[in-house]
Amino acid sequence: MPKKRRLRIASYNINGINTRLPVLTRWLEEFAPDIVGLQELKCTDEAFPLEAVQAVGYSPIWYGQKSWNGVAILSRVGDPVETRRGLPADPDPNQSRYLEAAVCGILIGNMYAPNGNPWPGPKFDYKLEWMDRLHAHAQNLLESGAPALLIGDYNVIPTDADVYKPERWAKDALASPEAKAKFAALVGQGWTDAIRHLHPDARIYSFWHYWRSSFERDAGIRIDHALLSPNLAKRLKAAGVDRTPRSWEKTSDHAPAWVELEV
């Protein structure tokens, strides 16, 4: 019988991979995740910093776009085998928001869901339509029986327990009843929100605005999530948010969310 070991998988909205490259490489070396989903690369495919990522021991696949969006999957436990680029029937295939790969026998779906502001408006409609497509694809993943993990920046505050002061976000698309309902319906398919599952009453945030000393005041929201299929949920050992890099210079406005699975 093979020896059991822990696999550490993280999701990090890096907010511009080239601008944040010193933060990213330092964090990879210090936190040492086995697999990472990155969001908001904000670079073209040609501008992806392949050598810098390889130099700290990771093998990446990436899906870039000029100026906005962009997602990548990094692994130091074998090359990611890409299974999907964009959602099925993606409402806008020009936006690089979803990348999926098999790594270590696990299917990793990594997303940067639409922000959706201003609400109401066409961007909000796009957010909801994108979430519908995600819902449909997630259902297929569950029905396939594959051990699957849906990680990334969902741009949804699931409940009032996930925001420091709900009234401050009440008019934001991230806290809209429609977005919350779609997230709840997604989880309701049978997924486990790893962080909330292990910490039902904790105030855990993954994003803080740059302004008004939001991080120092812990005026944050939880929008970066890791959803586990039932067969992976049984293997969940730990989950959280690593706040450490959020205090570094020239850092992202997000902090990485992570899970540890026994495999």
Added chain:
DNA sequence: ATGTCTGGCCCGGCCAGA
């Protein structure tokens, strides 16, 4: 209501996007 940061635009502030 405010507030910060970045890239792109086309060359110095402005604007979109988050």
